[in-house]
Amino acid sequence: MPPPCSRCVSQRVINLETARKLGMVTGALVGTLQSAYVSLYSPARGSLTASPHFPLSRIAVAVVAGASGGIAGAAAGHRLVEHLFPPGDGTPWLCLGCGHAFRELA
Numbered sequence: 001m002p003p004p005c006s007r008c009v010s011q012r013v014i015n016l017e018t019a020r021k022l023g024m025v026t027g028a029l030v031g032t033l034q035s036a037y038v039s040l041y042s043p044a045r046g047s048l049t050a051s052p053h054f055p056l057s058r059i060a061v062a063v064v065a066g067a068s069g070g071i072a073g074a075a076a077g078h079r080l081v082e083h084l085f086p087p088g089d090g091t092p093w094l095c096l097g098c099g100h101a102f103r104e105l106a
């Protein structure tokens with residue numbers, strides 16, 4: 001059971017630890033897809049198109065870009081939630097009613 005908000009006594013609170021994990025996962029996923037898409041469908045650069053190995057190298061580039069984009073996305077998602085964390089110990093919660101973040105000692 002989540003604790004009620006310490007400001008508005010709303011029961012609609014979410015666990016920030018869970019939100020951080022979700023943020024990292026979605027951030028990584030979005031970053032991966034975005035970077036892979038951009039490197040696959042961005043206009044061809046220079047002599048790469050003339051190479052017989054073009055499709056393979058293009059996909060390799062997309063995979064590398066996607067992986068690094070995923071790492072960047074995960075870091076961004078992590079930072080996004082991290083700044084909501086109140087200082088102190090205990091489980092961090094975020095009230096969806098008033099946006100108040102607080103910690104509850106278990």
Ligand SMILES: [Zn+2]
Pocket residue numbers: 005006007008009010095096097098099100
């Ligand atoms: Zn509240």
